[in-house]
Amino acid sequence: MGVHEYIDQTLEHIKRTSPGQTTFLQAATEILRNLEPLLSREDKYLKHRIIDRIVMPERTTMFRVTYMNDKNEPCSHFGYRVEFNSALGPYKGGLRFHPSVCLDIIKFLGFEQIFKNSLTGLSMGGGKGGANFDPKGKSDGEIMRFCQAFMYELYKLIGDVKDVPAGDIGVGGREIGYMFGAYKKLTNRFDGALTGKGLNWGGSLARTEATGYGSVYFAKEMLQKAGGSLEGKVCAVSGAGNVAIYTVEKLYQFGALPVTVSDSTGFIYDKEGIDLALLKRLKEVERKGLVEYVNEKKSAIFTPVSSYEAGKNGVWTVPCDAAFPSATQNELHLADIKTLYANGCRLVCEGANMPSTLDAIDFMLSKNDFLFGPAKAANAGGVATSGLEMSQNASMQKWTFDEVDNKLHTIMTNIFEDSYNTSVEFGQAGNLVLGANIAGFRKVADAMIDQGYI
Numbered sequence: 001m002g003v004h005e006y007i008d009q010t011l012e013h014i015k016r017t018s019p020g021q022t023t024f025l026q027a028a029t030e031i032l033r034n035l036e037p038l039l040s041r042e043d044k045y046l047k048h049r050i051i052d053r054i055v056m057p058e059r060t061t062m063f064r065v066t067y068m069n070d071k072n073e074p075c076s077h078f079g080y081r082v083e084f085n086s087a088l089g090p091y092k093g094g095l096r097f098h099p100s101v102c103l104d105i106i107k108f109l110g111f112e113q114i115f116k117n118s119l120t121g122l123s124m125g126g127g128k129g130g131a132n133f134d135p136k137g138k139s140d141g142e143i144m145r146f147c148q149a150f151m152y153e154l155y156k157l158i159g160d161v162k163d164v165p166a167g168d169i170g171v172g173g174r175e176i177g178y179m180f181g182a183y184k185k186l187t188n189r190f191d192g193a194l195t196g197k198g199l200n201w202g203g204s205l206a207r208t209e210a211t212g213y214g215s216v217y218f219a220k221e222m223l224q225k226a227g228g229s230l231e232g233k234v235c236a237v238s239g240a241g242n243v244a245i246y247t248v249e250k251l252y253q254f255g256a257l258p259v260t261v262s263d264s265t266g267f268i269y270d271k272e273g274i275d276l277a278l279l280k281r282l283k284e285v286e287r288k289g290l291v292e293y294v295n296e297k298k299s300a301i302f303t304p305v306s307s308y309e310a311g312k313n314g315v316w317t318v319p320c321d322a323a324f325p326s327a328t329q330n331e332l333h334l335a336d337i338k339t340l341y342a343n344g345c346r347l348v349c350e351g352a353n354m355p356s357t358l359d360a361i362d363f364m365l366s367k368n369d370f371l372f373g374p375a376k377a378a379n380a381g382g383v384a385t386s387g388l389e390m391s392q393n394a395s396m397q398k399w400t401f402d403e404v405d406n407k408l409h410t411i412m413t414n415i416f417e418d419s420y421n422t423s424v425e426f427g428q429a430g431n432l433v434l435g436a437n438i439a440g441f442r443k444v445a446d447a448m449i450d451q452g453y454i
């Protein structure tokens with residue numbers, strides 16, 4: 001059987017054994033298709049059935065989380081932890097609290113995480129978890145009780161050398177704090193079992209900024225290779241959470257002009273440039289919707305989701321030179337990328353996980369005047385800095401902001417070089433999707449072969 005047929009068969013097998021898991025299938029399709037040139041060149045991966053094994057999580061845990069809301073009513077949610085692959089180190093990957101969370105979403109995120117973590121060059125396996133719990137509109141007390149109830153189950157799995165979760169959508173410093181408190185109480189241990197911790201109790205400086213900063217460092221590398229820079233570029237950013245905020249911050253530092261942000265209610269276009277201090281206050285302190293932005297900034301326009309054209313994300317209709325999707329999966333469709341391209345956009349750098357659909361990616365790769373930075377490379381700065389937090393915890397050290405930021409910058413440069421050089425090695429110079437997938441896969445697959453059939 002040829003490699004192409006073998007991949008087809010594997011994808012069919014996923015469809016049969018994981019029915020309805022279309023997002024996981026989408027992630028697997030992108031990666032496995034990209035591995036074809038490597039699998040055709042080196043037969044050891046087929047001989048050791050690496051592909052069959054790598055698409056199966058090593059362990060999947062699903063549990064009930066019941067907490068008491070402020071009206072003294074018990075509320076129950078599904079909790080998940082998918083420990084996908086530990087070939088390179090302890091399972092590592094964030095926790096997502098969002099109503100859309102289900103096994104499909106957690107598997108897609110966990111699968112991507114394996115290769116992303118491998119690209120960082122740090123000793124981290126891949127995992128992901130979360131719950132279909134919506135933190136929006138909940139009181140601090142409700143959030144705390146939910147986080148504690150979640151930890152009643154999660155603590156059985158995690159530990160500094162076993163599985164080290166972090167934040168993701170809906171899980172920031174507040175939630176990590178409540179979960180860490182519960183972990184300590186349940187285990188009687190103060191160790192680095194979670195990252196994204198508070199700065200005076202084991203957290204790393206620059207972790208909050210890391211994913212957004214890293215994504216912009218990656219864009220800078222792409223542009224530099226093509227003889228350009230971020231200076232003066234008008235940028236569209238989606239999302240208004242952790243990744244988006246620090247993408248905006250770093251874009252300003254490199255002389256670019258970010259003019260949009262978005263959330264689940266709509267998007268802001270501010271032709272003068274997004275007011276970073278206002279954005280941080282609304283989202284990080286007051287936890288308000290973006291519509292509030294226009295009350296304080298008259299130069300800005302808010303467009304509600306209800307007025308988006310069918311099948312299009314409004315934020316991508318704003319003319320820009322570069323786009324940074326930093327909200328969620330499948331938020332940039334084929335119609336969106338066509339609009340962006342027609343309006344002059346020539347770079348997409350993914351801060352979110354899998355924000356572009358497969359046909360949108362194909363479109364970007366088909367244009368030789370377009371630069372595309374895929375998520376698993378471009379947004380690896382967050383988990384890389386979580387890895388740096390683990391190192392600091394293990395050695396009882398605390399590095400300065402600049403030390404961590406410099407290491408982050410170096411890691412992002414290395415990821416770009418690794419992905420770019422791999423794309424050249426396989427005769428597709430500049431195809432960073434192929435480069436990142438093969439470079440990430442190779443290290444994990446070789447470690448799996450070294451460690452035998454387990």
Ligand code: NDP
Pocket residue numbers: 167168169170171211239240241242243244262263264265326327328329351352353379380382383
């Ligand atoms: P946050 O929860 O801080 O922010 C998410 C933002 O995206 C919010 O503005 C939210 O709007 C918006 N959003 C979420 N879901 C949707 C949706 N279905 N439709 C429209 N808008 C939506 O999360 P992060 O910034 O941490 O994460 C953003 C993305 O980056 C995710 O894909 C995440 O997996 C990825 N990522 C995050 C890392 C990190 O270190 N935090 C690391 C690597 C990747 P609203 O508030 O209205 O819901």
